[in-house]
Amino acid sequence: MDTESYVLDVVEVVEETADAHSIVLRVPDELAELFSYRPGQFLTVAVPSDQTGIVARCYSLSSAPGDEAGHQITVKRTPDGYASNWICDNLRAGDTLRVLPPSGIFSPKDLDADxxxxxxxxxxxxxxxxxxxxxxxxxxxxxxxxxxxxxxxxxxxxxxxxxxxxxxxxxxxxxxxxxxxxxxxxxxxxxxxxxxxxxxxxxxxxxxxxxxxxxxxxxxxxxxxxxxxEKFVSLGGNPFGDVEEMRAAEATIAEADDHEDTDAPALGGPVALEVELDGEHYAFDDYDGDKPVLQFLEDKGVPAPFSCREGNCSACACVVLEGEVRMLHNDVLDEDDLADGIRLACQSLPLTEKLKITYNG
Missing domain, CATH: 3.40.50.80 (Nucleotide-binding domain of ferredoxin-NADP reductase (FNR) module)
Structure with a gap:
C-alpha cells in the first residue's frame, strides 16, 4: 500500500437508516490497482476539524470487490462522535473525501469455506x-x-x-x-x-x-x-500529516513512560531483518533497531501497509516468523493474536539480532 493519501469523489450518499449513511466513492482508473481490496478491509478517512485541522477515522468497506457502483463505506452516528456526525450531516454527492488506500486483516482466506x-x-x-x-x-x-x-x-x-x-x-x-x-x-x-x-x-x-x-x-x-x-479504537493522531511531523510524534511516543514492556533492554546493535510482503522478499542488515519496524521499512522505500501509526488499528499487522519484538503500544490485538505471533509494525522494536516478519498472512 502506498503511504500517500488521495482525494476521491463522492458519487452518492445513501441513507440506510436514520443514523447510518453509505458513502459511495469513485476511484479513478489510474488508482484502481492501488485501491483494490479484500472483503472486510477498511479505509482511513480524513474529516476536517476546526480544532485540530483533521481527525482520522477508520470505516469498513461495505461494498464487495468488483462492485460497479464504486467503493462504499457505511458510517453510523455515534453519541458525541464528531467524525460520524460530520459525515452524515455534511457529505453529499459531488463532494470529495480524503482517504488512505484499503487496509486490514479481517478477511477470509478461503471464500469457498462455510x-x-x-x-x-x-x-x-x-x-x-x-x-x-x-x-x-x-x-x-x-x-x-x-x-x-x-x-x-x-x-x-x-x-x-x-x-x-x-x-x-x-x-x-x-x-x-x-x-x-x-x-x-x-x-x-x-x-x-x-x-x-x-x-x-x-x-x-x-x-x-x-x-x-x-x-x-x-x-x-x-x-x-x-x-x-474486528476491532477499531478511535484514532487520536493524524496519519494524513507531513511525514516528518508524524515521525516526530512517534519519537515522542517512544520516549513516553506509559507503554508496554518499557523495561525491556534496547538491542544496541544491527538487526538482520527479512520481510515478506505481497509476494516480494526484502532483506536488510543495517537496521539499528532504534525505530519501529514500519518506520525503518518506509525509510528503505518498502511499501509496508499502515494507517493510524498509533497501535489503534490492524492495518500494519504482521506475523513474526523468527526473532522477537516489543510493542510500544497496542489497543487492537488480543491475547490470541499475540499468541499467533501477530504484531503491529508501527509499534514494534526488535529485541533480537535477527527478525523475520511476513505480511502475507
Missing part, C-alpha cells in the same frame, strides 16, 4: 462485504446472526432480504432485535453457534457483543484459525 458471521449494529459493515463477496465468488454455506436495537435500526435490511431470496440454498439470515428479545447473551450466542462448529467465524460489533460472541466461540472450542474479530 462462514458463520456475527454482526451487531454498524458491525454489519465489513461483514456485509464478506457476505456479498462469498456469495458471488465462493461456494460455501453462509449463516449471518445480525443483532440490532429495533427493526428501524437494521442497516441493509432490504439488501439482506434480497440476498437471502437470491441464495436460499446457501445463505441463512437470522435477525435479533433487542426491542423484542433483549440483548443476546453469551449462552444464547453459544447455543446458536453450536450448530455451526465446523464453520469459520467472523465477529464485528460493539465491544460487549464481540466479547460475548468471541467467548461463546472459544467455549465451543472454535480453533483460533477459524475465529476472527
Amino acid at each position: 462462514l458463520l458471521l456475527f454482526g451487531a449494529g454498524s458491525g454489519i459493515t465489513p461483514v456485509m462485504s464478506i457476505l456479498k463477496t462469498a456469495l458471488r465468488r465462493g461456494s460455501g454455506r453462509i449463516v449471518l446472526f445480525y443483532a440490532n436495537r429495533d427493526e428501524a435500526s437494521v442497516i441493509f435490511r432490504a439488501e439482506l432480504q434480497a440476498l437471502q431470496e437470491a441464495h436460499p440454498d446457501r445463505f441463512t439470515l437470522v435477525h435479533w432485535l433487542e426491542s423484542v428479545q433483549g440483548l443476546p447473551s453469551q449462552d444464547q450466542l453459544a447455543r446458536f453457534a453450536s450448530y455451526f462448529t465446523s464453520f469459520t467465524a467472523f465477529v464485528c460489533g460493539p465491544g460487549p457483543f464481540m466479547k460475548a460472541a468471541t467467548s461463546a466461540l472459544k467455549g465451543l472450542e472454535f480453533p483460533r484459525e477459524r475465529r476472527h474479530q
